[in-house]
Every structure is written in structure tokens, then in C-alpha cells.
Amino acid sequence: MKELEHISHFYFIGIGGIGMSALARYLNEQGKKVAGYDRIITKLSVKLEEEGIDIHYTDDFDKIPDGFKEIRTAQVVYTPAVPLDFGELVRFRESGITTIKRAQLLGQISRTMTCLAIAGTHGKTTTSAILAHLLYKSDVKMTAFLGGILEQYNTNYLCSGTDVMVVEADEFDRSFMQLDPDIAGITAMDADHLDIYGDVANFEKTFHDFARLLEGKALLVNEKLDLNGLKVGLESGDYLTQNEVIVNGAYHFDLKTPKEIVKDCFLKLPGRHNLSNAVLAMAVALEYGANAEKLKLALASFPGVERRFTYRIDTEKRVLIDDYAHHPTEINAVYQAVTEMYPDEKKLVIFQPHLFSRTRDFMDDFAQALSQFDKVALLDIYPARELPIEGISSELLCKNMNALENTPEIITVVEKLDLEEFIEEMDTRIILMLGAGDIGVEIQKLTQKWINA
Missing domain, CATH: 3.40.50.720 (NAD(P)-binding Rossmann-like Domain)
Structure with a gap:
């Protein structure tokens, strides 16, 4: 240091x-x-x-x-x-x-260790958590700074030494440009934080600037991204899943790498987005030089990240799933995962929009993503760091959803005080509660009440 x-x-x-x-x-x-x-x-x-x-x-x-x-x-x-x-x-x-x-402090620390950084508008918390778990279980002396609580470990900070640093490379406020990464992975580049960047072009330019920090080093990118680097994917890439099957809600696959095929890998997180995250984490760990067999065993035991498709209740009467999703792409990923798990059951989603500016900038995309569910209820927008924007509201988002060709059975705005009664009236077993604001407090209240009922 x-x-x-x-x-x-x-x-x-x-x-x-x-x-x-x-x-x-x-x-x-x-x-x-x-x-x-x-x-x-x-x-x-x-x-x-x-x-x-x-x-x-x-x-x-x-x-x-x-x-x-x-x-x-x-x-x-x-x-x-x-x-x-x-x-x-x-x-x-x-x-x-x-x-x-x-971000400046993270940058200072990143220059004291071999820095493995995970960037991307979606999936960076899960991917960095998987990477931290993989290295920790593979006996690498590492320190991880995570943007979520790693389940079972019950921490956002994991340390077994200071040879390697695992960190989320956050695009908010261009924070990731402060880092000095030795190996990096990029999960996604869907536009976000347009209140800071102004437009999509500036947003994407910053990701290209981040990628240039890795010139002469190892950069691994999702197969769908227009960035130079080793490609990682489920359909194509230098790192690629093969022979993928789903058994009892878990993924079984082989991982093709530039050097070998790691057979019989196992991941119990639902959703193809999580499979993609896991493959990227494996690729970064392998590029660092971790042992493939140790990594495979570690992946099978990954416990998950709190508020990333977390089951709060899972009974015959009710399934309550809690997720941090606050961007249309993330909502789409949650929908894909829950549909894969429960293809024949109706699904109720409670969503708390996060930021007036994000709701404004992606109004149509939010409407399309949420309308995939059978029943939709919105809480008021969580302002976080912002003041209200005139005309932007959850009611407007409901109106836009109602204007679509295919609409859910129920579209409404619900007050927090009425949330439990509303959910009971919906009589739907599969309930998803999504958002990055204080909806987590409501989830805790409902979970405690229903578990103790």
C-alpha cells in the first residue's frame, strides 16, 4: 500500500x-x-x-x-x-x-495488487461475486470488494490475502476510469445513467475508454459486445459453453477454453444471464491462472448474491422472489429466468422504479419489459439522489403499458401500506418484487409476516 x-x-x-x-x-x-x-x-x-x-x-x-x-x-x-x-x-x-x-480510493488500492475488474451495466455484482468465490475456494490469496452481499458468507467483503483484488468496475460517474486493472471482464453495455452521460454515444465511448486501459493485458467481453478482446458466450466465443442441459433447475455444461475443455461444470443459479455471468467469471479466473478443476468444484458450490433472484419464500402456497433489477434489460432477464423455472404458472411482479431520470429515459422499454408478466403493480418512483421530474411518474408508466397491444391482466400503482392486501387479492403463487430502492424493506416485512403466519 x-x-x-x-x-x-x-x-x-x-x-x-x-x-x-x-x-x-x-x-x-x-x-x-x-x-x-x-x-x-x-x-x-x-x-x-x-x-x-x-x-x-x-x-x-x-x-x-x-x-x-x-x-x-x-x-x-x-x-x-x-x-x-x-x-x-x-x-x-x-x-x-x-x-x-x-472510486479514487479503489483506484489507489488497485495499484497495490493484481486487479481483476468486472464492468458492465448488468451482471457485474453477480459476476464479481462468482469470481471472488471461485478464487477464494481455489486458495488464491485475494481481496474482494463486492456490490452485494454474498450469501452464506454474509458479507460484501471477502479476504484471504492481498495478491489479487476483485472489484466491480462501476460505470456510474465514470468511476471505473480510476482503476488500474490487469484483467477485466465486461458483461454488458446497455445504456444507463444518461443523466450523467447525456446520450448513448458518450455512454458507450466511456466503455471503449475503459477497454483501452487493458491494451496489452487480458480483456474478456460478452460475445454480443462490439469491443476488442477475448469473446465469452453461450453461443460463440473463445470461452464457450457446450453440451448445455438443465436438470432440476440447474445448468450442466462443458466449458471450452482456448487451451482445453473443462467438462461437467455445474451452476445452480437460474437464468441464462447468470450462466453467462458464470462463464465470464470462470474465464477471468482462468486467464489469471487459477486451476481449472478447482474452479469447476468452486462453481458448483456458489451460494448466490442477496437480492439477485433470491428466494425469500418457496412453498406450495407461495413463491416470493426478490431481485435488484432496476433496468429494462435486467427485468427481461428476470422474466426469462422465472419463465424457465415456472413455465405454466401466472406471475405477479411488484416493481419500484429507481430514479426519475432512468424512468423517463427508458419509459417505453420499462413498459415492454414489465408487460411480459401476467399482473403488474408499481410502487412510486424511488428518487435516490434526484428531485422529481415534472410529469414522470409510476402512473405514466402504467398508462404507457395500457397502450401496448398485449397488456397484463392487471396494471396498477400500489401504495406501500396496501401492498400486502393487494398481493393477497391477486391470489398468484409466483410473486416477484424488483427494484434498487427501498423495496427491500417491504420485502423483509412481508417475508417475516408470511413465514411466521
């Missing part, structure tokens, strides 16, 4: 976030002094406090210990979700303390 050797104190603004908390835990393990602020208490922030990290939950610069205010030895890390006029951030800057975004 030569680039960070002179820094003894790290203060995180937004420390409880999924990405920030993993970095805080890593630095804490490295013997650095770590503290931070967050707006609310979460499971992640509680875990950080249990590990000895000091956290407070009010915007109060005077509560911060003096060691974190030393210009020469302290560094402040903040998430883009924090407003630039946030009190503590303003005070730190006025004091002359170095303040950097989370």
Missing part, C-alpha cells in the same frame, strides 16, 4: 453503503484508523461498529476525533450520493484535508 502508506486515518462519509463499507473494513484490517458518518443505522454499519470502527449518525464535524483532521496523515472518502454542500464535507475541505471519491 505504498500509495497510502503516509495515510494513517481514513474518514468515510456514507460509510454504511455497500461499496464504502467494504473499503472501510479492508483499511481497518490493514491497521489503519477508520471512522465515518452515515445518515441511518444499517446492518452494515452495525457490523462495522462491531469491528471497532467509530460511526456517528448526525452531521457534526466537532464529533470527529482530531486524528482524522490532520492534513498530512488523514484522508476523507465520500460517496457521490453525498451532496457537495454536506456540512462535514464542507468543513473538511475548508480545513485543507484531502477529500476523494470512493
Whole structure:
């Protein structure tokens, strides 16, 4: 950690976030002094406090210990979700303390290890989680910073050493351009974050810029992408599945690589998008030099990522599936997976749109994707970092769905308070709850009530 050797104190603004908390835990393990602020208490922030990290939950610069205010030895890390006029951030800057975004810290750390980066508008959390699990089980000394909770491990941070770093290369705010990757995989390039990029051309240009970081190194890309690199796919590519069959909801396949065929691979995650993610993770691990047989055994035991096609309830009466899907392409992938698993049953989807700008930019695509389900209910748009945009609402999305040629049996907007009663009235066994906002809180409430009923 030569680039960070002179820094003894790290203060995180937004420390409880999924990405920030993993970095805080890593630095804490490295013997650095770590503290931070967050707006609310979460499971992640509680875990950080249990590990000895000091956290407070009010915007109060005077509560911060003096060691974190030393210009020469302290560094402040903040998430883009924090407003630039946030009190503590303003005070730190006025004091002359170095303040950097989370992505810049990731970039600093990426220069201290062999960096394996996973980019893409969809699938990067699952793919990087699979890659981390594969390397961990293959006895590689690795550190992983994940954008989701790895089930069974119950963590977004996995560490067995510091030879290799596994990280999500996030396109939001061009964050991935801060990294120094040695091997990278790219899952998808579907347009997103147009509030930042302005148009599709600028969005795609940034992915090409990221790919150029890998010149002379190993870049692996989904077979469908117009990028130079080793192709990875289910239909064609340098890394390719063969003899694929589904048995009891799990994929069995052989993996053809440029050097060999890895026979009898097994993946229990549903959905061809997850199979594609797994193949990319295997390809990155093999390019790094991990043992193929160890990787195959590890893939068979991959436990999944929380809120990625997670079964909250699975009984004869009710199946409740929880997924983070918040982009039309991701909703399409969930639909493909659930239809593969339950081809003859009706499906109810509860969707919480995430961001007014994303809902506006992909209104027609959202309408088409959601209309594949038999019954659709929308929660109000989750604003996250945005202010409302006039005229953009869940009601408008419902209207657009009703205008389509093939429409679901039910299309409506539901208040959170009425959600349980609505679902009961629908009398549908297969229920999917999708979104990247606070819909997870509602899922937890319903799960606890129905499990205890």
C-alpha cells in the first residue's frame, strides 16, 4: 500500500453503503484508523461498529476525533450520493484535508495488487461475486470488494490475502476510469445513467475508454459486445459453453477454453444471464491462472448474491422472489429466468422504479419489459439522489403499458401500506418484487409476516 502508506486515518462519509463499507473494513484490517458518518443505522454499519470502527449518525464535524483532521496523515472518502454542500464535507475541505471519491480510493488500492475488474451495466455484482468465490475456494490469496452481499458468507467483503483484488468496475460517474486493472471482464453495455452521460454515444465511448486501459493485458467481453478482446458466450466465443442441459433447475455444461475443455461444470443459479455471468467469471479466473478443476468444484458450490433472484419464500402456497433489477434489460432477464423455472404458472411482479431520470429515459422499454408478466403493480418512483421530474411518474408508466397491444391482466400503482392486501387479492403463487430502492424493506416485512403466519 505504498500509495497510502503516509495515510494513517481514513474518514468515510456514507460509510454504511455497500461499496464504502467494504473499503472501510479492508483499511481497518490493514491497521489503519477508520471512522465515518452515515445518515441511518444499517446492518452494515452495525457490523462495522462491531469491528471497532467509530460511526456517528448526525452531521457534526466537532464529533470527529482530531486524528482524522490532520492534513498530512488523514484522508476523507465520500460517496457521490453525498451532496457537495454536506456540512462535514464542507468543513473538511475548508480545513485543507484531502477529500476523494470512493472510486479514487479503489483506484489507489488497485495499484497495490493484481486487479481483476468486472464492468458492465448488468451482471457485474453477480459476476464479481462468482469470481471472488471461485478464487477464494481455489486458495488464491485475494481481496474482494463486492456490490452485494454474498450469501452464506454474509458479507460484501471477502479476504484471504492481498495478491489479487476483485472489484466491480462501476460505470456510474465514470468511476471505473480510476482503476488500474490487469484483467477485466465486461458483461454488458446497455445504456444507463444518461443523466450523467447525456446520450448513448458518450455512454458507450466511456466503455471503449475503459477497454483501452487493458491494451496489452487480458480483456474478456460478452460475445454480443462490439469491443476488442477475448469473446465469452453461450453461443460463440473463445470461452464457450457446450453440451448445455438443465436438470432440476440447474445448468450442466462443458466449458471450452482456448487451451482445453473443462467438462461437467455445474451452476445452480437460474437464468441464462447468470450462466453467462458464470462463464465470464470462470474465464477471468482462468486467464489469471487459477486451476481449472478447482474452479469447476468452486462453481458448483456458489451460494448466490442477496437480492439477485433470491428466494425469500418457496412453498406450495407461495413463491416470493426478490431481485435488484432496476433496468429494462435486467427485468427481461428476470422474466426469462422465472419463465424457465415456472413455465405454466401466472406471475405477479411488484416493481419500484429507481430514479426519475432512468424512468423517463427508458419509459417505453420499462413498459415492454414489465408487460411480459401476467399482473403488474408499481410502487412510486424511488428518487435516490434526484428531485422529481415534472410529469414522470409510476402512473405514466402504467398508462404507457395500457397502450401496448398485449397488456397484463392487471396494471396498477400500489401504495406501500396496501401492498400486502393487494398481493393477497391477486391470489398468484409466483410473486416477484424488483427494484434498487427501498423495496427491500417491504420485502423483509412481508417475508417475516408470511413465514411466521
